[in-house]
Amino acid sequence: ETGVTQTPRHLVMGMTNKKSLKCEQHLGHNAMYWYKQSAKKPLELMFVYSLEERVENNSVPSRFSPECPNSSHLFLHLHTLQPEDSALYLCASSQGRAGGPDTQYFGPGTRLTVL
Amino acid sequence: RKEVEQDPGPFNVPEGATVAFNCTYSNSASQSFFWYRQDCRKEPKLLMSVYSSGNEDGRFTAQLNRASQYISLLIRDSKLSDSATYLCVVNMFAGGFKTIFGAGTRLFVKA
Numbered sequence: 001e002t003g004v005t006q007t008p009r010h011l012v013m014g015m016t017n018k019k020s021l022k023c024e025q026h027l028g029h030n031a032m033y034w035y036k037q038s039a040k041k042p043l044e045l046m047f048v049y050s051l052e053e054r055v056e057n058n059s060v061p062s063r064f065s066p067e068c069p070n071s072s073h074l075f076l077h078l079h080t081l082q083p084e085d086s087a088l089y090l091c092a093s094s095q096g097r098a099g100g101p102d103t104q105y106f107g108p109g110t111r112l113t114v115l
Numbered sequence: 116r117k118e119v120e121q122d123p124g125p126f127n128v129p130e131g132a133t134v135a136f137n138c139t140y141s142n143s144a145s146q147s148f149f150w151y152r153q154d155c156r157k158e159p160k161l162l163m164s165v166y167s168s169g170n171e172d173g174r175f176t177a178q179l180n181r182a183s184q185y186i187s188l189l190i191r192d193s194k195l196s197d198s199a200t201y202l203c204v205v206n207m208f209a210g211g212f213k214t215i216f217g218a219g220t221r222l223f224v225k226a
Binding site: 033035040041042043044045048055090103104105106107108109 | 119149157158159160161164202204211212213214215216217218219
């Protein structure tokens with residue numbers, strides 16, 4: 001299944017590094033999302049973009065910076081992360097407006113480790 | 116109180132058993148409801164949407180009770196391949212868009 005792709009699949013970075021996560025959806029969807037999944041915790045919604053406009057930012061620290069250049073691509077820029085930011089970062093997309101009844105389709109995730 | 120709460124797991128059942136999961140939500144502005152399945156170290160995948168009238172897909176039946184603010188998932192004739200974590204998901208628009216995932220219920224189906 002290649003509806004939503006994410007790169008890289010695994011990333012190890014130091015606290016002073018800058019890196020970016022990339023997500024691409026091939027489904028013609030209008031909304032895209034970033035989630036964080038830590039061990040033994042529920043998925044946490046980080047950012048939502050609807051038609052390339054950010055519509056939600058759930059109090060995420062500024063060391064995470066999203067970018068949505070078009071409706072098919074979503075980036076998460078990482079800078080000066082902390083070890084507690086180590087988690088699985090999942091991208092998702094949905095057909096209609098964010099928050100509507102449409103199913104979200106997830107990418108395989110990027111497993112991030114911050115040393 | 117958590118916005119979305121699920122049955123604590125894990126559930127350990129034999130093949131062929133029927134198992135039911137419940138999920139409660141606290142916000143009456145909740146609009147749409149889903150069950151997702153997540154296999155170990157994989158991404159969540161939609162199992163089924165949940166409608167007020169209830170819906171069935173093969174061995175899986177989902178129900179929504181808006182009055183009591185809970186949704187349920189029933190799995191009949193469990194298979195080994197049903198072993199996974201089942202996530203309850205609620206979408207709401209209350210002063211902003213929110214998607215809330217439950218913590219998940221782990222199911223182990225054994226031979």
